[in-house]
Amino acid sequence: MIIAKNLKKSFGDFHAVNGIDLEVKKGECFGLLGPNGAGKSTFINMTYGTVRRTGGELTVFGFDPNNQSREIKSRLGVVTQDNALDESLTVLENMQIYCAFIGVPKSERTKRIDELLEYMNLAHKRDALIQTLSGGMKRRLVFVRALLGKPELLILDEPTTGLDPAVRHLLWGKVRELHQNGTTIVLTTHYMHEAEVLCDRLVILNQGTVAAEGSPQKMILDHAPGYVGIFNLNDVDKIKKIISTSDSYIFHEDASGLYLRTQTLSDLTAFHSDHGLLPLQIRPSNLEDVFLKLTGKELAIDA
Incomplete structure (x- = not known):
């Protein structure tokens, strides 16, 4: 699904990603862990063309994000760190605008939105203004937005930061369901337990390089038994x-x-x-x- 070989990204003299090799396989939940500045967000941004790589190879669905980002974006969904919702509009209006942006046919929009609002326990907030929602509800709505295009690959960039345990566990359950239904997931997180619970395999990045790779259980056994x-x-x-x-x-x-x-x-x-x-x-x-x-x-x- 994603293949990186000797992937590099530099900002002047700073090497944010410094020659990493990794592969995300179809159908798995793959974790990216590491301290701030380790290269996680830079890697994520390179996968869908927001940031152009400095060197090495990178393909997503077999496409090069440097010049085929549109083909990639049409097949993935992203739960971004920032909610980026229009506070002055309703839940339904926000989702309708996004449907139009990603090309969901007009005849399908309302049904798809309603189904996903129900899936994320937000149907009762369909006509509420965004500014009236709690932080947890806004985060769940960002999941709805990411799923509107029926993505094959779902990128979760620190999806539960700042949420209370109840909302975090609700979202974990939804991520597991999506994973079990065949969606490939890439997760960046600051919560180690979240990665242990959700990820089949993960890498720890440090200073732009891969410090370790494997299943959570194998990494514990190999590095800190x-x-x-x-x-x-x-x-x-x-x-x-x-x-x-x-x-x-x-x-x-x-x-x-x-x-x-x-x-x-x-x-x-x-x-x-x-x-x-x-x-x-x-x-x-x-x-x-x-x-x-x-x-x-x-x-x-x-x-």
């Missing part, structure tokens, strides 16, 4: 002193706490009982631990 204890920041000196005499622990410290990873759960509980250090939380390793190991950065949304 074991269990993690999260400790109070006040225990930092004691923990550092203990681990300085052993190679059995992987330690990470940031503003949110102290993270100590061990190979087994028994190693972690022994650390707790032997040294009288009570963890705030004990959990299996996850994608967040992989991310921190490979990038050395916190996944800050607003950085």
Whole structure:
């Protein structure tokens, strides 16, 4: 569906994408993770021709987005980071305008809009002004807009940032349904759990290059196996002193706490009982631990 070979994009002396190779297969949900500035948005923008690549090869549906972006855009839908809805118009008016923009036949527009509003639990807001909608409703409406053209490829660019857990889980359910019905999905997200839940396969980008690739489970096993204890920041000196005499622990410290990873759960509980250090939380390793190991950065949304 998408093939990139030695793909590059530079802005002056800054290499936003620096020679990446990746392939998105038909029917999969593929994740793009990485800190801000890693190249995620640049890659997304290159796939549909908004940004022209500096070097390498890139095809989407077999087309080159540098000179065949119209053919690509007719077959994909995009949930953008910004809602970009006309606040002075109603839900129906916004969707009708977009239908006209993408060439949905006039005779089909109302039916298609109504079906998708029902699908996203927004039918009761059909005639409401955009400015009266909650943030979660606006986000769901952007999904409706992205689906109006019946896309083969759906790009979700940080689709749930800033949403409460209830709306986020509702959207996860809809994404799973679309995936199960054969839609190919590319997801960029700052939420590691979101990527674990939704993605068949993913890459972590760092400084414009691919740091790791694979299924979420394989990446955890390869890069951060074991269990993690999260400790109070006040225990930092004691923990550092203990681990300085052993190679059995992987330690990470940031503003949110102290993270100590061990190979087994028994190693972690022994650390707790032997040294009288009570963890705030004990959990299996996850994608967040992989991310921190490979990038050395916190996944800050607003950085």
